[in-house]
Amino acid sequence: xxQVEQRPPHLSxxxxxxxxxxxTYTDSATAYFSWYKQEAGAGLQLLMSVLSNxxxxxxxxxxxxxxxxxxxxxxxxTAAHPGDSAVYFCAVRPFNTGKLTFGDGTVLTVKx
Amino acid sequence: EAGVTQSPRYAVLQEGxxxxxxxxxxxxxxxxxxxxxxxDQGPQLLVYFRDEAVIDNSQLPSDRFSAVRPKxxxxxxxxxxAKQGDTATYLCAxxxxxxxxxxxxxxGTRLSVL
Numbered sequence: 001x002x003q004v005e006q007r008p009p010h011l012s013x014x015x016x017x018x019x020x021x022x023x024t025y026t027d028s029a030t031a032y033f034s035w036y037k038q039e040a041g042a043g044l045q046l047l048m049s050v051l052s053n054x055x056x057x058x059x060x061x062x063x064x065x066x067x068x069x070x071x072x073x074x075x076x077x078t079a080a081h082p083g084d085s086a087v088y089f090c091a092v093r094p095f096n097t098g099k100l101t102f103g104d105g106t107v108l109t110v111k112x
Numbered sequence: 113e114a115g116v117t118q119s120p121r122y123a124v125l126q127e128g129x130x131x132x133x134x135x136x137x138x139x140x141x142x143x144x145x146x147x148x149x150x151x152d153q154g155p156q157l158l159v160y161f162r163d164e165a166v167i168d169n170s171q172l173p174s175d176r177f178s179a180v181r182p183k184x185x186x187x188x189x190x191x192x193x194a195k196q197g198d199t200a201t202y203l204c205a206x207x208x209x210x211x212x213x214x215x216x217x218x219x220g221t222r223l224s225v226l
Contacts, residue, residue, distance in 0.1 A: 006154075036217075043116070043203065043217035044155070089154050098143055098207065099168060100215065102154030 002027040006090055006103025014111055019077040021106045023090035026071065031095035033066055035075045038087045038105070047075070047088075052095075080110045114138065116218035118204050124224045125194050133189045133221045137206030143167075145215065146179055146189050147203040155203055161187065194225045 003026045013019045021035075034049035048064050050057050057064045063076040073090055090103045117136040125131055137144050143162050147155035158177065159169040163184035172179065176195075181187040191198055201222045205215040 004154075041219070043219045044205075045217075046214050049214065091154075098145060098160050098215075099157055100145075100155075102156070104152070104154045 002030065002092065002094075002099075002101040004090060004092060004101050004103045006106060008106060009104065010107045010109075012109045012111065013080050015081055016079050019080045019084070019108055019110070021075045021088055021090070021108075023073045023092075023103045024071055025073070025092050025101075027092075027094065028071070029094045030071075030092045032093045033064070033073050034091045034100075035062075035064060036089045036091060036102075038089065040086075044089065077108075080108070082110045082112055084108060085110045116204055116206055116216050118202075118218035118221055120221055121219065122222050122224075124226065126226055127195055128193050131191050131194060131223065133202050133204075133223075135187045135189070135204035135218060137185065137187070137204070138216055141206035141208050141216075142184070143207045143209060143213075144181055144187050145205040145207075146187070147205065149201045149203055149220070151200070158189070191223075194223075196225045199223060199225045 006023045031052045035047045036044040037047050038044050061078050065074045087105045087107050089105045091100045093100045119134050123131050145160040146158045149155040159172045159179045160167050161181040164181050176192045179189045201220040203220045205217045207213045207215045
């Protein structure tokens with residue numbers, strides 16, 4: 001089955017810096033790629049999703065890059081601020097199935 | 113629009129006890145998912161339904177776990193005889209369809225088995 005590796009497990013940056021989180025996956029049939037944010041005591045909030053025909057997507061200070069050749073997905077938070085401090089997860093699945101496979105998360109701390 | 117509602121928020125059990133978790137999905141969402149999230153790990157799919165039918169329960173430990181969605185709306189996940197290894201947060205999610213559509217997650221039930 002699908003294996004997803006996410007790194008780094010912990011990331012600390014200063015306010016205004018960029019934060020980059022990377023996931024690699026194994027299944028070449030993977031067609032849907034997403035990033036979720038989880039704040040303490042809360043559920044998972046979808047940040048952004050892309051399909052396999054998209055290489056790059058930017059939205060509100062977030063950039064998702066997809067490299068299908070290397071089976072690598074990344075999330076870049078440009079100009080991070082303390083409110084971005086949370087746990088971030090990548091999640092992927094094949095087309096037309098609900099079986100999302102998650103990475104193990106990155107704990108992001110943004111210091112003022 | 114109300115989100116996905118789960119109850120209880122917390123549960124503490126001794127090993128061998130039973131517990132049930134309840135989920136109310138977003139109105140109109142036909143697909144419902146149960147995930148288990150151990151501490152410091154990502155969520156792992158246990159089971160999911162389309163309407164009242166189980167689509168995939170291959171990761172559900174069938175000797176002790178069961179899940180139902182009898183009318184295709186609310187769902188219950190039950191652990192018959194809890195073990196310490198079941199300690200985790202149990203997340204429910206729903207979506208309209210199961211292809212490209214977004215999963216919306218509830219806040220989860222945090223289970224501790226002593």
